[in-house]
Structure formats: C-alpha cells, structure tokens
Amino acid sequence: EVQVVESGGGLVKPGGSLRLSCAASGFTFSSYTMNWVRQTPGKGLEWVSSLSSSTNYIYYADSVKGRFTISRDNANNSLYLQMNSLRVEDTAVYYCARVRGGLRPPFDLWGQGILVTVSS
Amino acid sequence: DIQMTQSPSTLSASVGDRVTITCRASQSISDWLAWYQQRPGKAPKLLIYKASILESGVPSRFSGSGSGTEFTLAISGLQPDDFATYYCQQYNSYATFGQGTKVEIK
Numbered sequence: 001e002v003q004v005v006e007s008g009g010g011l012v013k014p015g016g017s018l019r020l021s022c023a024a025s026g027f028t029f030s031s032y033t034m035n036w037v038r039q040t041p042g043k044g045l046e047w048v049s050s051l052s053s054s055t056n057y058i059y060y061a062d063s064v065k066g067r068f069t070i071s072r073d074n075a076n077n078s079l080y081l082q083m084n085s086l087r088v089e090d091t092a093v094y095y096c097a098r099v100r101g102g103l104r105p106p107f108d109l110w111g112q113g114i115l116v117t118v119s120s
Numbered sequence: 121d122i123q124m125t126q127s128p129s130t131l132s133a134s135v136g137d138r139v140t141i142t143c144r145a146s147q148s149i150s151d152w153l154a155w156y157q158q159r160p161g162k163a164p165k166l167l168i169y170k171a172s173i174l175e176s177g178v179p180s181r182f183s184g185s186g187s188g189t190e191f192t193l194a195i196s197g198l199q200p201d202d203f204a205t206y207y208c209q210q211y212n213s214y215a216t217f218g219q220g221t222k223v224e225i226k
Contacts, residue, residue, distance in 0.1 A: 035215075037215075044207070044218075044219050044220055045164065045207055045217035045220075046217070047214060047215035047216070047217070050214065050215075059214055062121075095163055100166070104152075104211050104215075105154060105169075105209060105211035105214075105215050106154035106156075106166050106169040106209065106211065107154075107164075107166060108166045108175065110163035110164055110165075111163060112162075112163060113163055
C-alpha cells in the first residue's frame with residue numbers, strides 16, 4: 001500500500017525541541033520531493049517546508065525559517081522535521097505530504113497527521 | 121506573499137445540488153492552482169491540479185476552471201460523501217492555501 005506515516009509528535013514546552021519522522025512505503029521514496037504541511041483550527045493549512053528528492057532544493061516558510069530543519073534518508077524511506085525553539089503558535093497537526101511530480105505542488109499523498117502541542 | 125481567498129466560507133446544500141466555490145488569488149498565478157477535499161479528522165485529498173485537471177480516481181462530477189486570479193470548483197450532483205471542507209492552493213510561489221469552504225447539509 002502506498003502510504004506515509006508520521007510519528008514523533010507530542011507535548012513540548014515553549015523553547016523546546018521535537019523531531020518528527022515520516023515513514024514512506026509502497027512507492028520509490030527517493031524519486032519524490034517531500035513536504036511538511038501543518039494545520040491549525042485558527043490558521044488553516046500552512047505549508048512548512050519542502051525537500052527535493054536529491055536534497056538539492058530546500059525551502060522553508062518564513063514562519064519557521066531558522067528554527068526548523070527538514071531532512072531525509074532515502075535509504076530508509078524516511079523524512080524528518082527537526083523543530084527547535086518551538087513557540088505556542090507552532091501547535092498544529094503536522095502532515096507529511098508527497099509532491100505529485102517535480103519540485104512543486106500539488107500534494108497527492110498525505111499522512112494521517114501528527115499532533116504537536118507547544119504549551120507550558 | 122500570495123494570498124488566497126475562498127468564498128463562501130460555508131455553503132449549505134442538498135444531495136443532488138450543483139455547487140460552486142470560488143478562489144481568488146492576490147496576484148496572477150496562471151493556472152498553478154489545486155483543489156483539495158478534507159473530511160473531519162482526515163488528511164486533505166487532492167481533487168484537481170493545474171486549475172482544471174482531475175486527479176486520477178476523482179469522480180467526474182468535480183470540475184475546476186479559471187486562470188490568472190479567479191478560479192472555481194464545481195460539484196455537479198452533490199453526493200453524501202461530498203459534504204466536507206474544500207481548500208484551494210496556489211503553487212505559483214511555492215504554496216499557499218485558501219481558508220477553506222465547508223459544504224454542509226441543508
């Protein structure tokens with residue numbers, strides 16, 4: 001089955017760190033650009049970061065630049081998001097999402113999402 | 121940054137109705153626009169990309185149109201499974217989503 005599954009979410013205090021993982025299966029992970037997208041009730045869907053298949057192209061939303069780092073391990077079909085200096089406003093459901101083809105959206109495969117709560 | 125504005129925010133309709141949702145971009149995005157459907161507690165699902173191309177497996181009652189700054193998603197013959205929230209997404213300048221349109225049962 002073609003799928004991506006997120007893990008690593010949870011409760012963290014402001015200023016803390018968390019690392020999200022996304023395990024891919026059923027497709028050639030190393031051929032696809034992968035992304036993180038988050039969703040909050042208040043702000044809706046927000047694209048967070050993108051990483052190309054060969055890691056040559058990396059993009060971040062301004063809201064996370066300098067604090068979050070996206071990476072991947074093609075040998076283990078995994079995508080990661082290292083989140084540092086977390087803020088209350090980073091509280092969201094985080095989705096791992098695959099780009100349909102090439103470098104830019106749309107996103108044709110999404111995980112089930114993982115909740116990250118930043119609170120004291 | 122490119123802002124995406126959807127209207128209406130909520131739409132009440134009945135099974136069998138034809139409904140349309142509008143998405144406006146703050147600047148021209150050519151046809152770099154996608155539509156997603158999201159059911160409660162689930163991830164978004166890609167319906168349409170490049171403004172009007174139906175994703176594989178998506179029913180033909182869904183259609184998309186537009187270019188530049190104004191786009192439309194139409195659903196002809198609303199089915200029970202279609203009551204959900206719909207989002208547009210521009211990808212002319214990486215990615216920005218609209219705020220969503222909830223299609224609810226009248």
